[in-house]
Amino acid sequence: MAKPYDFKTIEAKWQKRWEETEAFKVSEDPSRPKYYCLEMYPYPSGQIHMGHVRNYSIGDVVARYLRMRGYNVLHPMGWDAFGLPAENAAIEHGIHPAVWTEENIRYMRYQLKRMGFSYDWDREVDCSSADYYKWGQWFFLKMYEKGLAYRKASFVNWCDSCQTVLANEQVEAGLCWRCEGVVTQKELEQWFFKITDYAEELLQDLDHLPGWPERVKVMQRNWIGKSLGAEVYFPMANGRGEIPVFTTRQDTLFGATFMLLAPEHSLARGLSQGTAYEAVVAAFVERMKREDKILRTAIDTEKEGVFTGTYAINPMTRERIPVWLANFVLLEYGTGAVMAVPTHDQRDFEFAKKYGLPLRVVIQSAEADLSEETMERAYEGEGYLVNSGQFNGMPSEKAKEAIVDYLEREGLGKRAVQYRLRDWGISRQRYWGNPIPVIYCESCGAVPVPYEDLPVILPRDVEITGKGGSPLAAVPEFVNVPCPHCRQPARRETDTMDTFVDSSWYFLRFTSPHVEDTPINKRLANYWMPVDQYIGGIEHAILHLLYARFFTKVVRDLGLVNVDEPFTNLLTQGMVIKDGAKMSKSKGNVVDPEDILEKYGADTARLFSLFAAPPEKDLDWSDRGVEGAFRFLNRIYRLVSQHSVLLKRGRKGIPFTDLMVGKGLYRKTHQTIKRVTEDIEDEFHFNTAISALMELVNEVSQFSLDGDPASREEKVFVLDEALETILLLLSPFAPHLCEELWAELGHSESIFAKAWPCYSEEVIQEEKVLIVVQVDGKVRGRLVLPAASSEGEVQEAALSNERVKKFLQGREIAKVVMVPKRLVSIATRAGE
RNA sequence: GCGAGAGUGGCGGAACUGGCAGACGCGCUGGACUUAGGAUCCAGUCCGCCUUAGGCGGAUGGGGGUUCAAAUCCCCCCUCUCGCACCA
Numbered sequence: 001m002a003k004p005y006d007f008k009t010i011e012a013k014w015q016k017r018w019e020e021t022e023a024f025k026v027s028e029d030p031s032r033p034k035y036y037c038l039e040m041y042p043y044p045s046g047q048i049h050m051g052h053v054r055n056y057s058i059g060d061v062v063a064r065y066l067r068m069r070g071y072n073v074l075h076p077m078g079w080d081a082f083g084l085p086a087e088n089a090a091i092e093h094g095i096h097p098a099v100w101t102e103e104n105i106r107y108m109r110y111q112l113k114r115m116g117f118s119y120d121w122d123r124e125v126d127c128s129s130a131d132y133y134k135w136g137q138w139f140f141l142k143m144y145e146k147g148l149a150y151r152k153a154s155f156v157n158w159c160d161s162c163q164t165v166l167a168n169e170q171v172e173a174g175l176c177w178r179c180e181g182v183v184t185q186k187e188l189e190q191w192f193f194k195i196t197d198y199a200e201e202l203l204q205d206l207d208h209l210p211g212w213p214e215r216v217k218v219m220q221r222n223w224i225g226k227s228l229g230a231e232v233y234f235p236m237a238n239g240r241g242e243i244p245v246f247t248t249r250q251d252t253l254f255g256a257t258f259m260l261l262a263p264e265h266s267l268a269r270g271l272s273q274g275t276a277y278e279a280v281v282a283a284f285v286e287r288m289k290r291e292d293k294i295l296r297t298a299i300d301t302e303k304e305g306v307f308t309g310t311y312a313i314n315p316m317t318r319e320r321i322p323v324w325l326a327n328f329v330l331l332e333y334g335t336g337a338v339m340a341v342p343t344h345d346q347r348d349f350e351f352a353k354k355y356g357l358p359l360r361v362v363i364q365s366a367e368a369d370l371s372e373e374t375m376e377r378a379y380e381g382e383g384y385l386v387n388s389g390q391f392n393g394m395p396s397e398k399a400k401e402a403i404v405d406y407l408e409r410e411g412l413g414k415r416a417v418q419y420r421l422r423d424w425g426i427s428r429q430r431y432w433g434n435p436i437p438v439i440y441c442e443s444c445g446a447v448p449v450p451y452e453d454l455p456v457i458l459p460r461d462v463e464i465t466g467k468g469g470s471p472l473a474a475v476p477e478f479v480n481v482p483c484p485h486c487r488q489p490a491r492r493e494t495d496t497m498d499t500f501v502d503s504s505w506y507f508l509r510f511t512s513p514h515v516e517d518t519p520i521n522k523r524l525a526n527y528w529m530p531v532d533q534y535i536g537g538i539e540h541a542i543l544h545l546l547y548a549r550f551f552t553k554v555v556r557d558l559g560l561v562n563v564d565e566p567f568t569n570l571l572t573q574g575m576v577i578k579d580g581a582k583m584s585k586s587k588g589n590v591v592d593p594e595d596i597l598e599k600y601g602a603d604t605a606r607l608f609s610l611f612a613a614p615p616e617k618d619l620d621w622s623d624r625g626v627e628g629a630f631r632f633l634n635r636i637y638r639l640v641s642q643h644s645v646l647l648k649r650g651r652k653g654i655p656f657t658d659l660m661v662g663k664g665l666y667r668k669t670h671q672t673i674k675r676v677t678e679d680i681e682d683e684f685h686f687n688t689a690i691s692a693l694m695e696l697v698n699e700v701s702q703f704s705l706d707g708d709p710a711s712r713e714e715k716v717f718v719l720d721e722a723l724e725t726i727l728l729l730l731s732p733f734a735p736h737l738c739e740e741l742w743a744e745l746g747h748s749e750s751i752f753a754k755a756w757p758c759y760s761e762e763v764i765q766e767e768k769v770l771i772v773v774q775v776d777g778k779v780r781g782r783l784v785l786p787a788a789s790s791e792g793e794v795q796e797a798a799l800s801n802e803r804v805k806k807f808l809q810g811r812e813i814a815k816v817v818m819v820p821k822r823l824v825s826i827a828t829r830a831g832e
Numbered sequence: 833g834c835g836a837g838a839g840u841g842g843c844g845g846a847a848c849u850g851g852c853a854g855a856c857g858c859g860c861u862g863g864a865c866u867u868a869g870g871a872u873c874c875a876g877u878c879c880g881c882c883u884u885a886g887g888c889g890g891a892u893g894g895g896g897g898u899u900c901a902a903a904u905c906c907c908c909c910c911u912c913u914c915g916c917a918c919c920a
């Protein structure tokens with residue numbers, strides 16, 4: 001009896017072999033095209049999950065396939081090792097974050113190796129090691145020098161359960177992206193990266209990324225949120241200064257009947273001073289300050305405001321218009337003040353109705369037929385101008401231009417661009433992160449740590465309680481340092497950097513992970529960059545992918561790399577779900593890769609996660625499906641073992657044209673090469689590639705060596721071709737099994753040293769084709785004809801087919817459509 | 833509300849540029865081998881109707897349209913998923 005498929009022994013054997021032979025170690029090689037294949041590195045949470053298995057299996061197929069296609073493939077792996085869970089572990093289990101992280105990395109590295117992923121482990125990066133975070137600090141200092149890192153006091157998103165600040169991108173629907181805790185506003189001094197300096201380029205360059213999914217680009221565009229409009233100056237009625245506003249609807253300027261300021265606006269309280277409204281305004285401002293900002297500015301919160309007691313002048317109509325404060329006006333966007341046009345802006349409309357403020361229609365349209373008295377909501381569409389002086393009658397789109405021209409000419413305003421994107425707040429009041437390299441001195445202020453003093457080492461000996469601010473503040477040896485300038489006693493910054501800073505450049509470090517005098521070796525970075533294929537979850541559509549793009553542009557401007565964009569092609573893989581829901585502990589539907597590895601092995605785990613769905617779609621986990629994948633590998637194992645003795649003996653090639661009984665299998669083999677190759681090339685449709693392989697395996701199983709001894713030699717030849725081709729085509733998916741069987745067939749070299757197979761155009765051509773015959777749109781006959789048949793012959797055969805004739809009886813042929821090698825379609829009309 | 837994407841057997845999913853809808857896998861049914869089978873192999877498996885060989889009709893969320901021909905193109909509607917959400 002044949003020996004069983006002992007995946008444990010096989011997988012361990014080849015993993016050892018690959019490690020010993022350094023099979024996946026790469027260096028630059030000018031003789032081959034380079035390919036940088038990267039998957040998002042994991043947070044070392046303790047063990048890999050199915051999402052990792054899927055993500056990294058996809059990447060590994062790409063890497064192994066392209067190696068076989070002759071590319072010099074960089075395929076590295078590392079650890080997003082800073083972060084909050086390590087501190088939580090410290091609080092809960094009293095284990096030091098560094099130890100916890102180290103242990104997790106060790107175990108997860110072992111797990112990834114057991115999956116057989118073809119990483120160049122020599123390039124492994126751990127961003128919690130000083131070798132790495134030193135350079136994060138270095139980038140901070142460079143950015144500080146260029147004015148791209150700055151400190152300011154502002155209201156920031158505060159997650160109480162994480163006890164830290166969050167960037168805007170890290171707040172989802174008012175909740176913390178990590179723990180889903182409620183996020184509130186807190187005023188703090190924070191460090192920011194000036195990502196807004198790159199807003200326009202980040203937006204423009206999205207158009208140069210055809211290899212990115214449209215939806216990711218749309219999300220980034222929306223997030224950057226560019227608006228074209230005008231800044232308009234509204235003078236105060238009392239002659240004391242003016243209030244600038246930003247608007248995209250300068251065509252409605254004549255309809256601005258009041259103004260609204262954010263409650264936090266610097267003028268908010270001053271305006272009411274000395275008026276009867278002073279106390280009311282003060283109370284409103286105080287109340288707004290206490291109210292939760294996210295709730296206050298949520299769309300379903302009722303609009304609310306107070307009159308400041310002062311008036312501004314509408315620069316077009318010269319009317320006095322009241323200035324109010326309103327809860328829904330945001331200080332951070334535009335100028336923190338807006339002109340209110342209740343007739344053509346729904347928010348202003350609601351506000352005006354509530355407080356009895358005046359309305360004036362300035363855009364009219366035939367369909368809408370607006371009047372101040374009857375309108376029940378604002379008209380925000382296009383139209384032509386009315387009540388707008390010299391601009392009356394002008395289409396609104398044209399008026400936008402004409403009015404902004406007028407404003408500029410008269411000095412009343414100017415063209416302006418606004419972005420929704422805010423600067424990236426990077427301070428985190430946590431221990432397990434990269435220390436911000438700044439020292440605060442009484443006399444010199446904030447002083448950057450000199451380059452020669454880097455890295456600022458994260459001290460080991462700290463107490464982590466999860467309460468009362470940054471743990472680093474309680475470490476005197478860390479905090480108390482002399483000022484680098486004046487040598488007077490000073491204090492270190494005790495906040496650490498957002499971990500997204502680390503992941504914003506790790507792909508650059510992979511190109512030269514061991515260099516010591518610079519974060520990135522320029523020559524190596526330029527050789528490997530950009531990443532040709534990046535693979536990861538859609539959840540980073542904005543966060544990580546926007547930060548990494550920003551960082552790449554900064555690094556470029558520092559002269560360390562000459563690419564504008566880090567990732568040429570992006571694949572966002574779907575989630576792994578089970579029983580209709582995302583796997584989660586609370587739902588109890590988690591499948592542990594460990595169990596799959598134990599029961600079926602790595603090749604099965606990989607194969608199933610690639611077969612069950614195309615990579616970009618969600619994958620529905622099915623235990624039965626896994627067994628199916630396992631069965632398929634078993635079949636191949638049996639098939640090869642069964643014939644190996646015979647095939648090993650060596651065989652001579654037979655030209656295709658000389659084949660008799662083996663022609664069919666040989667052709668199918670070549671057709672499969674074509675299909676698998678194209679499915680991989682065409683957007684990584686691994687599921688259909690694998691099904692093509694299954695078809696070939698089915699055909700091989702049907703193929704019998706018995707029968708006429710004269711044709712035996714030929715049969716052995718085509719069988720051998722088929723089996724070797726199956727192994728080659730399957731090797732990126734199930735590398736261990738294919739290596740094993742490849743050796744079993746008598747090859748001494750690794751299967752991965754072998755080139756990807758080619759197919760012959762001549763061989764894949766079928767000799768006979770199936771022609772479908774339709775009569776009036778319905779299939780009425782099927783003809784098997786020589787592929788070389790002429791149109792006339794095909795038509796002749798179709799018309800003389802018995803069944804077709806039956807349906808043509810008593811009818812007249814109106815039209816015959818011929819599709820070569822596919823079908824004949826006959827349309828009829830009633831005959832006489 | 834705005835934006836993007838998706839609806840195909842019992843299930844996961846195929847289907848080139850409009851050209852046999854349901855590849856491949858799972859499940860299910862029957863059979864072979866067997867002490868046994870939850871191993872393996874073989875056959876069948878969209879639905880309905882006609883007694884059968886075989887045939888007829890219907891079917892890709894719903895309704896209309898273009899076409900010799902529509903899962904695919906156009907219009908209207910329904911459902912689901914994701915993203916953004918008072919950004920002036």
